Amino acid sequence: MLQLSGTLPNRAILSLRTGGPVALVTAPIINPNNLKIEGFFCDDQFSKKHLVLLPQDIRDVVPKGFIVNDHDVLAEPEDLVRLKDILKLHFELLNKPVSTTSKKRLGKVNDYAFETSSMYIQKLYVGQSLIKSFSGGQLGVDRTQIVEITNRQIVIHDPLQGIKDTAPAGAPVAT
Secondary structure: OEEEHHHOOOOEEEEOOOOOEEEEEEEEEEEOOOOEEEEEEEEEOOOOOEEEEOHHHEEEEEOOEEEEOOHHHOEOHHHOHHHHHHHHHOOOOOOOEEEEOOOOEEEEEEEEEEEOOOOEEEEEEEEOOHHHHHHOOOEEEEHHHEEEEOOOOEEEOOOOOOOOOOOOOOOOOOO
16 A cells, blocks of 8 residues: 655554554655665653564554554664665655656655555655646656666656657548
8 A cells, every 4th residue: 555755753662562652753764775764763652762673563554553562672772783774875865856768857855755564665755846736736756767866866767768659550440
């Protein structure tokens, strides 16, 4: 199931053991190499520490939040050796400029949709400038269109490049 990034902040982490919330999600940890959400920063409700929830510890995703077995699945960021390099990047996807391979600026990422089962980001939603938004609105970019992701910008294939007129010629009219 796809969910928008706007549903992540202040989302509850619910424990099956205690039957209630144990933390609140503050931000996702995104791997810029493959656009996968590797975890979630969260604020512990008991110790008020900033901890990390890993996707493999999520049992279910419900409208109220993420369901986990227990509070013990939340980890200190320093303890996550495999995520050390990704945590150092402090990669932010929202408000990242988007341009095409022909250097045309399209706008900035203002939202994205991720698959809850795999945690891969599937679509980026690019907000265009005020003038362009009157004529075209918001632009949706599929992950297959992305060419490059850097600290400064996201480069995608030109939206209309390679599309040819494939409409069939009109059939002869019988008289």
